[in-house]
Amino acid sequence: MLFGSVLNPINSSMLAVALIPIGAAFGVPPSRTAWLVTGLYLATAVGQPVMGRLVDLFGPRPLYLIAASLVGIAGLLGALAPNLGVLIASRVLLGFGTSAAYPAAMSLIRSEADRTGMDTPAVILGSLSIANQVIAVIGPTLGGLLIGLGGWHLIFTINVPLSIICVILGSLWLPRTARVRGTGRSDRLDYPGAALFAATLVSLMLFLMRPQLSTWYLLVLALALGVAFVITQLRVAEPFIDLRVLGGNRPLILTYARQVLAYVGAYSFLYGFTQWLEESRGLNASSAGLLLLPLSLAAVLVTALTGRSALIRGKLLAGCLFLVMAAAAQLLVGPSTPIWLLAVVGVIAGVPQGLNNLANQTALYQQADPARIGSSAGLLRTCVYVGALISAAANAHFFQHGATTAGLHAMAIFLLVVSGLLVLVVVGSIEHGWTA
Template structure:
């Protein structure tokens, strides 16, 4: 479960230091290489709830094996890509392939907890979060090292051996018996198409926001409304809006996830690009300077991971995001590396606290019978945040990863951080999670 779960973060974090070299290879600016981010997260935004639904229907094992096999094929395609378009296609396939492991893992954890009577497997959930954060530590540094050894192609090639390991371990160890199905096994194809069309049209506008492209926003709103109508009428919808409508704490968790991930992914992708282009570091050095961000996130998860209460973590995480968004306003081309590392520390504290707390909150708030779908939707919320971050990256770095662009991005992130603080403070239901129950 851990190895399968790291496939998405390792592909996310390694790319952070490869965007500038890839742009140099194909002769394109950051506003175009941002589609490498968008392609993966559009695919995962759709793929996560689909995979979660299939896990609920057919069990975690087949979805895990198919998804991890696709990752290997996508990595090979990316390594051999002759054009940026083919490289974007490989990222889309990576997005679909990496979508199965997380909902499969949450499903396995829930079924094992039910079997053993373990009501709150906080330690296991922490292990999954720590594994993701550890890969975020390794990813930029590993990506920089691979680029130094053989170019950016190697960050795609590494998916092949990882895929083989996942398939072998999955065949040997994952339970072969699928979960009992209580549905027809049908997928809501109209819902999937409408959801995908809404996201794609909205991202086409956000990547190049212009008044002349207003029709994309109108189309996105129209298709989005059609999606809502279809979901409310279908017996087995792609996204069960009836469940969301009756579970306000869960809705708040999804909103927090989107906002928190806008902050996390903005730092993950924008900061390394600025370090390379705006501060003059090479890919390996930029990768090393990203270590404080993820090391801090890992440490804060280790320190707080086994504590079931989440409200304090979320409040602290949102405040740290405010600080992390403020700091880039005061950096420039000659800022000392130690101060730049401090910006990463602030972002890491926010990322570690909010990511773990939102995952634990979902575990308590979701319907146990739909834990796979709910977990997949939480990841979808995270990837929606990544899409917004990619659009912001394209907008503020449209003329290159400049210091001016970084300062403008910081103002945007301050607004996001303020919203995260507000949503967290208004959600009183968080105080009940992790509180000892009376006998």
């Protein structure tokens, strides 16, 4: 479960140091390579709830094995990609392939908790979060080392052995018994709802990646598709995203909102700061990856120290405040900023990465309907990817003419707004007693 769930974060974070080399290889600016981020997260934003629903219906084992196989195929396609378009296609396939492991893991944890009578397995949830955090934060360093060894192609090639390992481990150890049904729900997947959700996201991202008056129709289209999506979800018996359940569960809605805002901040810093280090600060991919190692260590240490506790409030408060500090610190850096000070900025940014996901994951476990824990967990991951999509659009906007210092400072102001909104949501959650 742990190994499969890290496939997405490792592919997300390794790409951070590869965007500039890939852009140089294909002769395109950061506004174009941002589609490598967008393609992955468009696929995962749709794939997570789909896979979560299928896990609820058919059990974790078959979905895990099929999806892990897709990861290997996507890695091979990316390594051999002759142009940026094929490379983006490989990222889309990779997004679908990495969408099953996390809801499968949450489903298995829920099943075991029901079987053993455990209340909240904080240690297991902490281990799952630590595994994801460790891989996510060491990804840039690992990616930089791979690029230094054999070029950017290696960050795609590595998915082939990872996929094989997941298939072998899953075949040997995952239980063959499907998840128990009998909840009164049908076994039907809401394909129209999934299609409308995907079309809404794609049209919105096409506009956000290059917002201008000439593409206003994309925004109108996204709005119309979104309204149609909401209407259909309220009418069908088994919706793609159960908005009626969300409407009656305010604590869970706020958990999803916190997750979106936290990951807008996390990914905006990860991709924006890393590209700036390479293009404006003059570091190569390997050096930039090593410079982000203190960020990685800070996130891992914080997660390890707090992972055993099921308490949420303190983690949320510290996480949002450190995100504000990271955004403010980014405003102060420039081409002549000493390396050690840039590493300190990374440490500040690493702390909220170690706290926010763990707190929201624990909150979801307590707030979600146990019968649909796979779907709820998939939707939590969808919130991560919505945050990543917003950050990709921000990177494309602020780095239209390259990863400049002016663009980085504009990104920092954007992060201050995002982190300020996160503070408001966290305070609201605590005031209403919706966190433990």
